[in-house]
Amino acid sequence: MKKIWITAGVACALTLAGCGGGEKPAAKSDAGATPAASAAATPDMDNGATITGKVTFDGTPPAMKTLDMSAVPACTAAHKTPAKSEELIVGADKGVKNAFVWIKSGLPADKTWAIPTTAVTITQEGCMYSPHVLGIMAGQNLDIKNADPTNHNIHPIPQVNEAFNQSQPPGAPDFDHQFPREEVLVPVKCNIHPWMRAYIGVVSHPFYAVTGDDGSYTIKGLPPGTYTIEVIHEHWLDKPQDQQITVGAKDSKTQDFTLKG
């Protein structure tokens, strides 16, 4: 009996010592993971190479399922027609939207890249994330907005970066977060609205792109060299595709990818 009370008391004391708010504060920066900006380079738009391409789908794309937002009337009301899953959007010309394309390796290891001072914005609107897939540099500000008349919690699930779970009531101010470490892709979800999904590609340099409606992408200002370029898409998270590409100064090359159903 005495042992039970002692154990319970120790457990309570430990818990009280750890009390102080359930949400991790927005991380501003991690100096240890993000290199100093003093010698940081920027993409050379005049002399750098450009890689363009298209990500297409091979096969018959599956029909995207309609989202069931009935549990939250404010979400249903935000859509004139029921919203559909954005997991795999394939256009009429088989272009795959929201594929993340990035230079995975080949950049000089001793070179650091300037982190843009402008933030990348992700908005919770209509109980969906906009954009659905985005790219950001490690250490760059991610501005998170709630444009809905309902509560959200933004919950990224990184493997390398520190996780957080932040509540955002309607009308709450935007909040900023930075991912200090490269990680492709970081899934983001809302535990209140389980259909909400976004993916963030956190990259240590500025050479990345997200394909548009037609599946096309462009990466500009790349220094001359031989690179591994990778495409990754949420429908095939465990099957990214890599290609080798060599570019010279002012080169313009094409690198297409085909994703199989």
Next chain:
Amino acid sequence: MCTLALVTAGGLVTSNDAALAVPDWPLNWGRLVPPLEGGIRFEFAHRALALVTAVLTAILALKTRRMRRLAWWAVAAVVAQALVGGALVKLIDPKSLAIVHASLAEICFGLTVAIAAGYVTGLRPQASGAFSSRLAVATLFAQSVSGAAVRHGAIGIVPHIVGAVIATGAAMWASLAVLVRHLEDGRMPRPALALLGFTALQVFSGIAAYSVRAAAIHDPQPMPLTVWTTVAHVVLGALLLGAAIWLAIAED
């Protein structure tokens, strides 16, 4: 009953991916009662039931005379479970702690079943009894832990299936051994029959839950069929463990 309802509520939280819909603890969105929408409903219901269970368990411990020691262990388990739940929220739901939380839930339920069995049978629950009964309890608890590990993505399905074969065998051995030994005794067959019945149901519910989940892999959100087949499997697992504990006590 309350503890079983709490296990069910916990299953609904996980299956609806609502574990962090309330990002703070012990308050709920900074209040006693949060806005009840979406996943918040499941998480808050779970917390409210946890509070009711804790209070009822404490009342039981204060009132009981015959099984006071066991009742206070149940109180300690419920309090520990609440603290682990709070830690899950504050540490952003690490897998290992989620598995501890699910496993401790089974222990909480098992303790309340043991107390109930002690009252109904008039026997004092002991850690004795036939080896087959104790083996059934141990393997079924291990299987619930492996099930939690599968649920939270720590292991694949194969170890859980292997465990299911072992646990099914142990449960059948325990129940059949009792049935054969006590065919003439009106008191014995019911717990043994319950164990056999729950075992059969659990095997089929496991197959159903896995099949539905595999088919729903590209669903954009947890759909009712996926949720309820999985929760049924979790609840039946608890009932199965409870039946094994009851049988082990009643056999004394």
